[in-house]
Every structure is written in structure tokens, then in C-alpha cells.
Amino acid sequence: MTATKQQEKTIQDFKDRMDYDELMNCMRCGFCLPSCPTYGETDQNEAASPRGRIALMKAVVDGKKTPDEDFERQLNLCLGCRACEPACPSGVKYGHLLEEARDILNEHKKHSLPVKVIRRAVFDGLFPHQKRMRSLNQMLWLYQKSGLQKIVRGTNILKVMPGQMATMEKVLPEISSPKELKNRPHHIKPKGEVKARVAFFSGCLMDTMFMKTNDSTLFLLEKAGCEIVIPQTQNCCGALHAHSGEKNKARELAKKNIVAFEEENVDYIISNAGGCGALLVEYDHLLKDEPEWHERAKNFARKVKDISEILLEVGLPAMKLPEQIVTYQDSCHLRNVMNAGMPPRVLLQMIEGVTYVEMKESDRCCGSAGIYNILQPEMSTQILDHKMVHAQATKATTIVTANPGCLLQMKVGVEREGLSDTVQAVHIVDLLAEAVREGEKDVAVNN
Incomplete structure (x- = not known):
């Protein structure tokens, strides 16, 4: 093995920063293999499995392998869904290993100028700044409302867009107006008894592109008897940064959120996006090497x-909907990191009029995985196509999920299969909010 000077520096960082005990915890038993989407989609390629990737990481740390392009390609092919963790009898925190390895690789990688510009624009210039997110949202609103969207769709421009981008444009939610974005609440008290005082993590995309889902969330919390505070100084959770080799930026964002929320005297911090919640609940791990922040991060995480x-x-309150078959697609991080796979299912089965049908392999990633469907369109589409086979087998007219990325991905799947006239994909809180409203109407009529 002959390593370049750049690779030697990378190898040294792997030796210094990777958790060797965690790497050694992997017993190579293979229990993780059936749970790994990329292992299955690559005809059981060992390198495309959690066990194989851990072996590759360990080989770099041991000086037996260079961190070359093939090594980086295998790490990037991983969805980061962490389905391997519940399957692991040793409790290996594969997600932590993957994030650290990607962070090391990114620190030593010489990106091309266009990639540098895009990464800086997205990770530094956009997501950490809510005002800029709202400006982007305003542009999308103008695109939808000005007639430009109809003009664009009438041309062939969308057909030349890479991967699933053209289909994703079709399934964008209806964007809220700038006026609606300005009038966001900061404190809501329920009528009657206060059962819990909670702080709502409104998120960046969720409070712009998916603002209506946030409104449904606040509506449900109020109906459930929660007093809600929405800290104004909160910002992006940092999940996109942590998963993409930008952990220092993720730490900065985490610290700002900890400060914003610890000023509020609340019982819980509520998230409505599985991807965000999974990082929020692991802020203590993200800041484990900073003693002045670690305990504060623990206090934050235990409330999420x-x-x-x-x-x-x-x-x-009582919930009711027109009779329909509903199925549920897990948010990977909600299930595998937050260990909250059952609550959404229980809530759906509480709705009068709903026949719940469990989807085969509903716990397997849909292929969204943050921006994976943009960076790895071929593998993402392959995974989604198999997901839609299982979704259609349920005969469901409503596919429910609990994360914005998953929601868009399932909408893409519905569109690709030509089912948009008969099947809808919805966020669980939007469906529950509709069910509560219908339940209230039913009570009013019967009284």
C-alpha cells in the first residue's frame, strides 16, 4: 500500500479520531446484513454493508488500506438510515462511526471550485440563516403563483434535469405566502387544563416549505392540552451538516439551539421531523468532547x-375520517435512533374510518435520506421502486410518513407509478389534524 501525503494525513486523522473500541465492537456476525438496503440492492456486496464498511474503516485505521476513491464511494453509497443499529447484538453505533469518517474525508478532500461554491452556499450561506430560508421560500412562492411554474412545465426544460429532480418539482408542496411566514406564533395556550408545557422545534425547511405541516402540529398540540412556546432564536438542527462531513458547523448550530431552548422552562422539546429529532436527541454525543457543553446538551437531549x-x-380528541385504507412508511431516524416506531402506528389506528394495513418492509429506507436522492439518484430510485411495490400491495389510498424528505420521496414514488389520482402521501400530523377537525364536526352534528 502506497499512500500519498494527503492520504497519510487522512489516515492519521482516522487513527486519532475514530472510536477504535466501537470499531472493535463489531463481531462480524452479519445480523446487520438483511437490514441494510444497499447490501440488498447491490446483490449482497459485502463492501456495501455495515459490516463491510466498518471493516474498511478499521483497515484504514490499522494502516492496511488507503482512504482512496473506492473507500469514499462506499461510505457515500450508505444511506445513513441506521437500520443496522437495532439489528446489532453488540449495539454498535454505526451512525456515529459513519459521520466521523465522512467528516474526516471532507476535511482532507480537495473539492472542485463548483462543489466548493455549492457546499458553502448550502451549508454556510443558506440553512443556518432562517431569513435566507424565507427568502428562498418567497422565490418558490412566486414561482408557483406567478404562472412561471406553468410555463416551465409546458417546456422541455424539466426533462433535462438530472435524476429525479423533474419529478420532485412536480410534487413540491403548496408554498406559504410571505405574509403567512411573517405571522408565526411564539406562544400558544390551550383552552382548559394545561397537561404539559412544551417547546416546539420548528426547523428550517419545516417552518418554510412545510409551514402548513407545522401549523397542523401546533393545532394538535393545542387540542391535546399543551401550552406551546416557540423560541425565536432557534435555528437549523444541523442534521444535514452532521451527515455531510460538516460536523463543526453542526456543533455551532447545536450550541445555538441549546441556548435558545434552555431559556424556556418546558417539560419537552417537540419535533415533527424524524431526521431533525434524531440529531436533537444526540446533541450530547455531538458535543461529547466539549465539557462546557456536554452536560447542557444532555439536558437538552433528554427532553426531546x-x-x-x-x-x-x-x-x-376523537378522530374521524372518510373510510380509507392507510399504510405507514417509517422515518428511518424516528424508528432507529429515536426508537419511536410504534406511536405513529397506534395513532393512525385510533382514527375512526381508517383501516390500517402494515406495509411489507415499512422499516426499510425509502431512499430519500436527506439529500441522498440528489447525490445518489440511481440507487435512490432503485430503492424507491421496490418500496412502491410494497406500498401498492397494501391497496392503501393514503401513505403516511413522519419526515419531510420521506414525504417528498413517497410523493415522487406515487408520481412515478402514475398513482397521483388515486393515492396520496401525507405527513402524519396533517392527517391527524384533518381527523381531529372531522371528529369535531361529527360531535357537533350529533349534539
């Missing part, structure tokens, strides 16, 4: 709950 968990705990 998914919206489905708190609604199940405090209870909702």
Missing part, C-alpha cells in the same frame, strides 16, 4: 420527543 410520542402520552 417526537410529536407522535407526546400526542399519545397526553391524548387527542
Whole structure:
């Protein structure tokens, strides 16, 4: 093995920073293999499995392998869904190993100028700044409302877009107006008894592109008897940064959120996006090497709950919908990191009129995985196509998920299969909010 000077520096960082005990915890038993989407989609290529990737990381640390392009390609092919973790009898935190390895690689990688510009624009210039996110949202709103969207769709421009981008444009949610974005609440008190005082993590994409879902979340929390505070100084959770080799930026964002939320005297911090919640609940790990922040991060993380968990705990009014078959696609991080796979299912089965049908392999990633569907379109589409086979087998007219990326991915799947006239994909809180409203109407009529 002959390493370049750049690779030697990378190898040294792998030796210094990778958790060798965690690498050694992997017993090579193979229990993780059936749970790994890329292992299955690559005809059981060992290098494309959690066990194989851990072996590759260990080989770099041991000086037996150079961190070359093939090594980086295998790490990038991983969805980061962390389905291997619940399957692991040794409890290996594969996700932590993957994030650290990607961070090391990114620090030593010489990106081309266009890639540098894009990464800086996205990771530094856009997501950490809510005002800029709102400006982008305003541009999308103008695109939809000005007639430009219709003009673009009438041309062949979208057909030359890479991967699934053209289909993703078709499934964009209806964007809220600038006026609606300005009038965001900061404190909501329920009518009657206060069952819990909670702080809502509104997110960056969730409070712009998916603002209506955030409104549904606040509506449900209020109906459940929660007093809600929405800290104004909160920012992006940092998940996209942590998963993409930008951990220092993720730490900065985490610290700002900890400061914003610890000023509020609340029982819980509520998230409605599985991807965000999974990082919020691991802020203590993200800041484990900073003693002045670690304990504060622990206090923050122990309060984090998914919206489905708190609604199940405090209870909702009677819910009703027109008769329909509903199935559920897991948010990987909600299930595998937050261990909240059951609450969404229980809530869905509480709705009168809903026949719930479990989807085969509903716990397997849909192929969204943050921006994976943009960076790895071929593998993402392959995974999605298999997912839609299982979705259609349920005969469901409503596919429910609990994360914005998963929601868009399932909408893409519905569109690709030509099912948009008969099947809808919805975020769970939007469906629950509709069910509560219909339940209230039913009570009013019967009284």
C-alpha cells in the first residue's frame, strides 16, 4: 500500500479520531446484513454493508488500506438510515462511526471550485440563516403563483434535469405566502387544563416549505392540552451538516439551539421531523468532547420527543375520517435512533374510518435520506421502486410518513407509478389534524 501525503494525513486523522473500541465492537456476525438496503440492492456486496464498511474503516485505521476513491464511494453509497443499529447484538453505533469518517474525508478532500461554491452556499450561506430560508421560500412562492411554474412545465426544460429532480418539482408542496411566514406564533395556550408545557422545534425547511405541516402540529398540540412556546432564536438542527462531513458547523448550530431552548422552562422539546429529532436527541454525543457543553446538551437531549410520542402520552380528541385504507412508511431516524416506531402506528389506528394495513418492509429506507436522492439518484430510485411495490400491495389510498424528505420521496414514488389520482402521501400530523377537525364536526352534528 502506497499512500500519498494527503492520504497519510487522512489516515492519521482516522487513527486519532475514530472510536477504535466501537470499531472493535463489531463481531462480524452479519445480523446487520438483511437490514441494510444497499447490501440488498447491490446483490449482497459485502463492501456495501455495515459490516463491510466498518471493516474498511478499521483497515484504514490499522494502516492496511488507503482512504482512496473506492473507500469514499462506499461510505457515500450508505444511506445513513441506521437500520443496522437495532439489528446489532453488540449495539454498535454505526451512525456515529459513519459521520466521523465522512467528516474526516471532507476535511482532507480537495473539492472542485463548483462543489466548493455549492457546499458553502448550502451549508454556510443558506440553512443556518432562517431569513435566507424565507427568502428562498418567497422565490418558490412566486414561482408557483406567478404562472412561471406553468410555463416551465409546458417546456422541455424539466426533462433535462438530472435524476429525479423533474419529478420532485412536480410534487413540491403548496408554498406559504410571505405574509403567512411573517405571522408565526411564539406562544400558544390551550383552552382548559394545561397537561404539559412544551417547546416546539420548528426547523428550517419545516417552518418554510412545510409551514402548513407545522401549523397542523401546533393545532394538535393545542387540542391535546399543551401550552406551546416557540423560541425565536432557534435555528437549523444541523442534521444535514452532521451527515455531510460538516460536523463543526453542526456543533455551532447545536450550541445555538441549546441556548435558545434552555431559556424556556418546558417539560419537552417537540419535533415533527424524524431526521431533525434524531440529531436533537444526540446533541450530547455531538458535543461529547466539549465539557462546557456536554452536560447542557444532555439536558437538552433528554427532553426531546417526537410529536407522535407526546400526542399519545397526553391524548387527542376523537378522530374521524372518510373510510380509507392507510399504510405507514417509517422515518428511518424516528424508528432507529429515536426508537419511536410504534406511536405513529397506534395513532393512525385510533382514527375512526381508517383501516390500517402494515406495509411489507415499512422499516426499510425509502431512499430519500436527506439529500441522498440528489447525490445518489440511481440507487435512490432503485430503492424507491421496490418500496412502491410494497406500498401498492397494501391497496392503501393514503401513505403516511413522519419526515419531510420521506414525504417528498413517497410523493415522487406515487408520481412515478402514475398513482397521483388515486393515492396520496401525507405527513402524519396533517392527517391527524384533518381527523381531529372531522371528529369535531361529527360531535357537533350529533349534539
